[in-house]
Amino acid sequence: MTTDAAVLEVTDLRVRLGGVDVVDGVSFALAAGERLGLIGESGSGKSLTALAVLGLLPAGARVTGSVRLQGRELLGGSDRELSRLRGRDLAMIFQEPSTALNPLMRVGRQISEPLRLHRGYSRQAAARAAVELATAVGLPDPQRLVRSYPHELSGGQRQRVCIAAALACRPALLLADEPTTALDVTVQAEILALLGRLVAEAGTALLFITHDLAVVAAVTRRLAVLRRGRVVETGATDDVLRAPADPHTRALLAAARLTQWNLPAAGSAAARTSP
Amino acid sequence: MTAVREQADGGATGAEPLFEATGLVRSYRLARTSPFGPPGVRHAVRDVTLRLADGAALGIVGESGSGKSTLVRLLLGLDRPDAGTVRYRGRPVVAGRPRALRWFRREVQVVFQDPAASLDPRMTVGAAVAEPLACLGVPGDHDERVDEVLRAVDLDPDVRGRYPHEFSGGQRQRIAIARALAPRPRVLVGDEPVSALDVSVRAQILDLLGQLAERHRLGLVLVSHDLGVVARLCDQIAVMRGGTLVEQGATADVLSRPAHPYARALLAAVPRLPPP
Amino acid sequence: MTGSVGALVRGVWGSRSGRLGAVLSGLVVVAAVVSLVWTPYDPSRVDPAASWAPVGTAHWFGADRLGRDLFSQVLVGARTTLVVAVAATAIAAAVGVGLALLATLPPRLVAEGVAHLVDVLLAFPVLLLAMVLAAVYGGSRWTAIVAIGVGAGIGLGRVTRGEVRRVLGADYVLAARAAGAGTGRIVRRHVLPNIAPTVWVQLSLILGLSVLTEAALSYLGFGTPPPTPSWGRMLSELQPYLTLRPLTLLWPGLAVVLTVLGFNLLGDGLREAGDPRLRERPAGGSDGAPRTAAAATTPASTTPAPPAPAPMAAVAPTAGSAPRTRLRWVRGEGRA
Numbered sequence: 001m002t003t004d005a006a007v008l009e010v011t012d013l014r015v016r017l018g019g020v021d022v023v024d025g026v027s028f029a030l031a032a033g034e035r036l037g038l039i040g041e042s043g044s045g046k047s048l049t050a051l052a053v054l055g056l057l058p059a060g061a062r063v064t065g066s067v068r069l070q071g072r073e074l075l076g077g078s079d080r081e082l083s084r085l086r087g088r089d090l091a092m093i094f095q096e097p098s099t100a101l102n103p104l105m106r107v108g109r110q111i112s113e114p115l116r117l118h119r120g121y122s123r124q125a126a127a128r129a130a131v132e133l134a135t136a137v138g139l140p141d142p143q144r145l146v147r148s149y150p151h152e153l154s155g156g157q158r159q160r161v162c163i164a165a166a167l168a169c170r171p172a173l174l175l176a177d178e179p180t181t182a183l184d185v186t187v188q189a190e191i192l193a194l195l196g197r198l199v200a201e202a203g204t205a206l207l208f209i210t211h212d213l214a215v216v217a218a219v220t221r222r223l224a225v226l227r228r229g230r231v232v233e234t235g236a237t238d239d240v241l242r243a244p245a246d247p248h249t250r251a252l253l254a255a256a257r258l259t260q261w262n263l264p265a266a267g268s269a270a271a272r273t274s275p
Numbered sequence: 276m277t278a279v280r281e282q283a284d285g286g287a288t289g290a291e292p293l294f295e296a297t298g299l300v301r302s303y304r305l306a307r308t309s310p311f312g313p314p315g316v317r318h319a320v321r322d323v324t325l326r327l328a329d330g331a332a333l334g335i336v337g338e339s340g341s342g343k344s345t346l347v348r349l350l351l352g353l354d355r356p357d358a359g360t361v362r363y364r365g366r367p368v369v370a371g372r373p374r375a376l377r378w379f380r381r382e383v384q385v386v387f388q389d390p391a392a393s394l395d396p397r398m399t400v401g402a403a404v405a406e407p408l409a410c411l412g413v414p415g416d417h418d419e420r421v422d423e424v425l426r427a428v429d430l431d432p433d434v435r436g437r438y439p440h441e442f443s444g445g446q447r448q449r450i451a452i453a454r455a456l457a458p459r460p461r462v463l464v465g466d467e468p469v470s471a472l473d474v475s476v477r478a479q480i481l482d483l484l485g486q487l488a489e490r491h492r493l494g495l496v497l498v499s500h501d502l503g504v505v506a507r508l509c510d511q512i513a514v515m516r517g518g519t520l521v522e523q524g525a526t527a528d529v530l531s532r533p534a535h536p537y538a539r540a541l542l543a544a545v546p547r548l549p550p551p
Numbered sequence: 552m553t554g555s556v557g558a559l560v561r562g563v564w565g566s567r568s569g570r571l572g573a574v575l576s577g578l579v580v581v582a583a584v585v586s587l588v589w590t591p592y593d594p595s596r597v598d599p600a601a602s603w604a605p606v607g608t609a610h611w612f613g614a615d616r617l618g619r620d621l622f623s624q625v626l627v628g629a630r631t632t633l634v635v636a637v638a639a640t641a642i643a644a645a646v647g648v649g650l651a652l653l654a655t656l657p658p659r660l661v662a663e664g665v666a667h668l669v670d671v672l673l674a675f676p677v678l679l680l681a682m683v684l685a686a687v688y689g690g691s692r693w694t695a696i697v698a699i700g701v702g703a704g705i706g707l708g709r710v711t712r713g714e715v716r717r718v719l720g721a722d723y724v725l726a727a728r729a730a731g732a733g734t735g736r737i738v739r740r741h742v743l744p745n746i747a748p749t750v751w752v753q754l755s756l757i758l759g760l761s762v763l764t765e766a767a768l769s770y771l772g773f774g775t776p777p778p779t780p781s782w783g784r785m786l787s788e789l790q791p792y793l794t795l796r797p798l799t800l801l802w803p804g805l806a807v808v809l810t811v812l813g814f815n816l817l818g819d820g821l822r823e824a825g826d827p828r829l830r831e832r833p834a835g836g837s838d839g840a841p842r843t844a845a846a847a848t849t850p851a852s853t854t855p856a857p858p859a860p861a862p863m864a865a866v867a868p869t870a871g872s873a874p875r876t877r878l879r880w881v882r883g884e885g886r887a
Contacts, residue, residue: 376731387725387726397744398744406740407730
């Protein structure tokens with residue numbers, strides 16, 4: 001599955017933290033513009049996999065294996081090298097947009113920060129770009145909004161700001177770690193649609209991390225199921241969700257289906273009488 | 276299933292509902308944004324009327340800011356409405372001296388969202404589960420009852436000497452449920468009881484709640500942002516937005532034929548799995 | 552509750568700082584108790600022949616200008632110090648926690664009044680209070696105790712109020728109210744145990760501070776009056792000879808420093824031992840841990856990293872198993 005076109009190639013990644021292999025030999029690859037869903041429950045190692053790719057693992061974590069971004073080995077790279085890549089070639093959006101933004105910095109500056117940092121934009125150019133980016137992610141009244149502070153925005157708007165900042169430099173790879181878990185369902189639907197559209201436009205590869213199978217079904221074509229640091233199943237999203245091969249995936253799917261309400265034959269109240 | 280459905284209908288049309296809220300209004304004063312203007316007011320709950328029949332299950336669905344948390348506090352007599360009344364078996368429930376509401380708390384218990392936060396980190400499991408028994412002066416052997424309810428939620432009674440942090444999220448929520456069950460309530464209120472849990476654990480806790488409700492003939496009031504959670508356990512659904520109930524009805528009706536545009540949007544927004 | 556006292560003692564003794572603190576504090580207590588039944592000399596006996604006697608077998612710590620035995624004075628001084636420190640700290644605890652509760656529990660107007668009063672009183676220096684008390688009632692050990700206790704208690708109240716508010720806002724207090732708990736029970740069972748760690752640290756600081764303040768007040772003449780030896784009075788009496796006989800000042804100075812250090816370390820140990828989350832237990836399921844299906848996620852659920860890696864830095868490479876990892880983490884956060 002490794003090709004020359006692979007944007008990201010993770011091979012036998014292991015992360016050891018506090019004497020435990022929290023990521024235990026994970027391998028996957030992402031082609032340009034491809035979207036991969038990384039599925040798992042809390043503690044499955046999915047977030048640490050993303051942090052390992054970014055080189056942002058907590059101190060004390062020991063990491064082995066290989067992470068290649070566009071053919072360049074990232075593991076073992078110096079922090080200086082990595083920070084030059086972060087925000088330019090790979091970017092990340094997090095679960096909590098409220099904590100991912102600096103509360104004391106105007107939204108516009110946070111959106112255009114990567115452009116100033118990596119592309120050497122002047123203050124004026126960055127300000128113009130911020131308005132453009134804010135418009136692109138569908139923020140209302142972008143001229144005014146770029147001058148506001150994060151606390152003046154709703155959760156969904158904040159996540160839009162994070163997406164704008166992450167995609168500012170048109171990175172080759174975007175990591176999204178539960179980007180809609182903290183949001184309302186109606187907002188989630190909007191953000192997922194937005195993310196899908198922008199990633200397609202920019203040709204960015206997307207690694208979408210979530211615990212929610214229904215969400216991943218809406219976003220990605222391919223998925224990998226993680227459990228206790230290992231990939232237990234990979235495949236096309238449709239195939240895996242229709243006919244999961246691994247018992248853990250089956251259990252996850254069954255659990256997820258329990259709250260999908262229009263199961264045939266089983267009405268709502270029937271659940272109460274089921275043993 | 277049919278039995279439950281009939282009861283629900285009977286409660287809706289019958290003379291005396293078990294638990295009833297009429298015309299609830301609660302607003303909060305906001306901090307002044309200008310030194311001269313009047314202080315802003317946020318209407319968290321405006322004119323909410325609800326009924327719950329004995330043994331029925333009512334789900335309240337709403338997104339953040341819909342006022343559902345405020346509604347829960349009003350229903351539980353933890354906060355005083357600006358207008359409207361909450362009645363249980365016809366008796367008014369008025370927030371005030373804890374002693375005055377003992378009769379109500381024996382009958383109505385609550386499970387909160389995040390068991391990591393709703394259990395006192397410095398209290399052993401046994402003490403936490405026994406707390407309602409002690410506070411409400413429930414007669415009988417409390418130790419025995421604690422063992423009983425811990426077993427009812429599939430926990431080993433030996434865990435009583437341990438502290439909440441030693442448990443996983445799902446187990447902690449079991450402890451919180453055991454504690455709510457301890458005084459033998461007739462109604463269990465769940466305020467996002469599974470939102471903080473993993474999907475697979477979520478399913479287990481929902482099943483547990485369903486079984487317990489069935490076995491003890493508990494009425495359920497389930498508040499959640501997740502339609503699926505509510506649909507799984509409740510025969511009646513109310514959709515809340517901006518402090519009001521925009522739609523109310525039997526679960527099947529609301530899910531298949533939502534009338535209010537917001538209810539339709541909410542239903543459409545829920546991500547779906549492909550059919551198996 | 553006796554079991555938890557046992558666990559507390561074991562916990563304090565289990566940590567290195569707790570053990571050192573217990574030993575140092577114990578030394579002060581032993582000195583104070585011993586001074587009740589035995590001292591090498593009468594600490595106030597003047598002996599011209601022994602003036603500036605050197606350190607030796609006759610006078611273990613030497614003697615001062617009047618020939619009074621310094622070792623005996625340090626022993627008896629420990630008694631004064633201990634009484635003042637413990638009594639002042641007890642007053643501070645009562646005043647501080649009382650004010651904190653008064654500034655949070657009653658209806659808003661009363662509570663805010665108390666809170667503002669605390670802020671105003673905070674500006675009133677302990678020394679001034681001691682001087683006022685000494686002027687009215689005459690300088691005595693009790694003026695020092697009351698002045699230190701009340702002064703420190705007001706500061707404690709200011710800090711504790713925030714903690715009380717935090718606990719009162721916690722979900723478990725709401726849950727307790729929903730379970731039918733009244734205010735008294737919530738204070739006893741939820742607020743006090745949960746503010747305890749902060750209060751313990753503050754009290755151990757106050758204990759140490761009161762030793763120093765007692766010394767300062769005695770030095771200035773507002774504390775312990777002349778015949779009774781106290782470390783502060785010793786320092787004030789020996790201070791003129793600092794350049795001539797520096798060694799004589801070493802003893803009371805060292806006593807003050809070690810006592811303060813001991814109390815602070817002991818307070819640290821108590822705080823850690825009193826928190827069930829920091830107490831270590833044998834890991835594994837053998838001791839009755841339920842291993843239901845839900846438990847399968849237990850060890851793992853502690854490891855996913857929050858976006859900010861900083862707090863996890865404390866996890867470090869040492870821990871041996873997942874439950875331990877969690878303990879390390881919490882401990883690291885507690886110190887941060």
